Amino acid sequence: MPANPALDAASPAVPAEAVTPLIRGVAVLHRLTEADGTLSLSALERATGLARSTVDRVTSTLARMGYVRLDGRDAVLTPRLMELGNAYLAALRLPALLDARADALADELDESVSLAVADRDGIRFIHQATRRRAMSLSFRIGDLLPAERTAPGPLFATEWTKEQWQAWRERRAADPEDHGFPAVPPRQSPYPDEDFERSAAQSAADGWALDDQLIEPGLVAVSVPVRDPRTGRIACAANVVSHTSRHTAADLRDSLLPRLRAAVRAMEDDLRTTAPAEPGASPSGLATWTGASKQELGREFVESLARGLTVLTAFGEGRAELTLTEVAKATGLARATARRALITYEHLGLVRARDRVFELTPRVLALGFPPLSRVSLPEIAAPHMAELARRVHESTSLAVLSGDDIQYTARVATSRVMSVNVAVGTRLPAYATSMGRVLLADLPPSDRRLPLPLRALTPHTLTDPETLAGLLDDVRTQGHALVDEELEEGLRSIAVPVRDRTGRAVAALNVAMHAARHTVEECVREILPALRATADAIEGELQVAGRFTRVPVS
DSSP states (O other), rough: OOOOOGGOOOTTTTTTSSSSSHHHHHHHHHHHHHHEEEHHHHHHHHHHOOHHHHHHHHHHHHHHHTSEEEETTTTEEEEGGGHHHHHHHHHHHHHHHHHHHHHHHHHTTSSSEEEEEEEETEEEEEEEEEEOOSSSSOOOOTTTTEEGGHHHHHHHHTTTTTHHHHHHHHHHOOOTTEEEESSSSOOOOOOOOHHHHHHHHHHHHHSSEESSSSSSTEEEEEEEEEEEEOSSEEEEEEEEEETTTTOHHIIIIIIIIIHHHHHHHHHHHHHHSHHHOOOOOOOOEEEHHHHHHHHHHGGSHHHHHHHHHHHTOBBTTTBBSBOOOHHHHHHTHHEEEEEEEEHHHHHHSSSEEETTEEOOOGGGGTTTTTHHHOOOOOOOHHHHHHHHHHHTTSSEEEEEEEEEEEEEEEEEEEOOSSSSOOTTEEEEEEEEEEHHHHHHHTTTTOOOOOSOOOOOTTTTTOOHHHHHHHHHHHHHHHHOEEEESSTTTTTTEEEEEEEETTTTTTEEEEEEEETTOOOHHHHIIIHHHHHHHHHHHHHHHHHHHSSSSOOOOO
16 A cells, blocks of 8 residues: 555545646655655656656756755755755744753663654654664654554544544555555554554553554553643653663553653643744745746746745744745745645645644655655765865865864765875874864864874974964864865865854865865865855755754764
8 A cells, every 4th residue: 555645646536726746746755755765767757657757857846946866867865855844843843842851851761762743543753862772763753653553652542533543444454564654564463453442542541651562573662642731632742662672561661651751741841831933934035936947947847846845835933824825925926826735735634724724744744854864964965075076176075073183974086096095984183184173163262172292294284282273263264274285295175164053063074185286376266165165055954954853973
């Protein structure tokens, strides 16, 4: 059974006013998500049932929007796509309000803690605080799990209507092995409907629920509902997950449940005392941008798809519920265009309509968020670095600060007879490298660690601490560092910082070359602009990816 039958554009249930190209675009994104972010164009053609020319036009449009990268014959999801899921999470507000409580509980218990919301007869994770172990939790933010195989599921089922219970039974009958939930292993043994119904009834009486190895052998969890103080309904579920090598299900109930309940009470207090969100900035100029893109690319740009996707970005913090007029105003789209997009999304289950207002549903997270929620900074940087190396015909590297050293985390080398040869993982003294100086310059002077006395690596190495301190202040002001034969004779390097959402330099990006190929002046005049543009592109994706997830920098 397909994970979302509504994505089939040929379905007779498709409303007459739905936007078919938008349905097709969502189907492509959904199939790429199921394939962990990458599929060949031929595989997309088979998976979606669309004509190859349609797949080409859809992926070309998504690439123009920055949501997909076309890599040879493959389509690859990019972190920019996470802005759609971010719109839902920002409108929901729960991750921003409760993640610190969940993280603190994970530290206290030394177990994985997650927050989950209901998505029809399943659940989706909206936050994960995972322990680093050889055997650790592998679920990702946005993953969809069947309610009956999770601890939060029975809690949410206590609020189901008769229609929702019937839909659950129909889904179970159509897909008894859970193939429509790729995040979980196929069901190995039957699980009678009556067992889940009893579990939901017990959860209603107890106020908590257990998962005793329902997802897979060895995995146990306990969950408690976090209730919305305004309505008394379940806003989300807080979940502690462990392995039977550490806890049995009974252990979780007896030893960890009281602390989980205390954390949930604190979460509910936060929800009760937090003021309503002020509306954040809405997107602007999107309709103008899509029109210009259509004029430039012609038939390869599907304007109705691009305009439809911009509708999702109208929502966000302080904009959880919007009228049609507000959506049209936020995006710059005509009311008729916005209306057709919202009708399409309601059909696909991505938007819910109520009393003339619209809101996003958790299903928006199915558009690329799970595979992208685990992306690292080196993975984000790699395609941009490859383009930079191609553009300047020199090697480029990414590094992070590690004590007194920098450590290389990504690298793209050029093919030259004489080239800079440094492997990922290599450590070099920060004070004598361009990337190290960029990273040291971002620190307060009191936090700059220098291995005194500074050792002369070449006759050109700067070894006077006071002079170096003044140079680092200059680097901080000018935004780049250039090191000329201080690390190794004949080696010249220029670097810029890569900053996260807070403005902190979490990594540095450089271009390194033999000194004979570019003068210092040429490095600043010709290499630096391309280097900065690449850092800007990496930062843009890093900041989108890091809004509600932790992006590993190495």
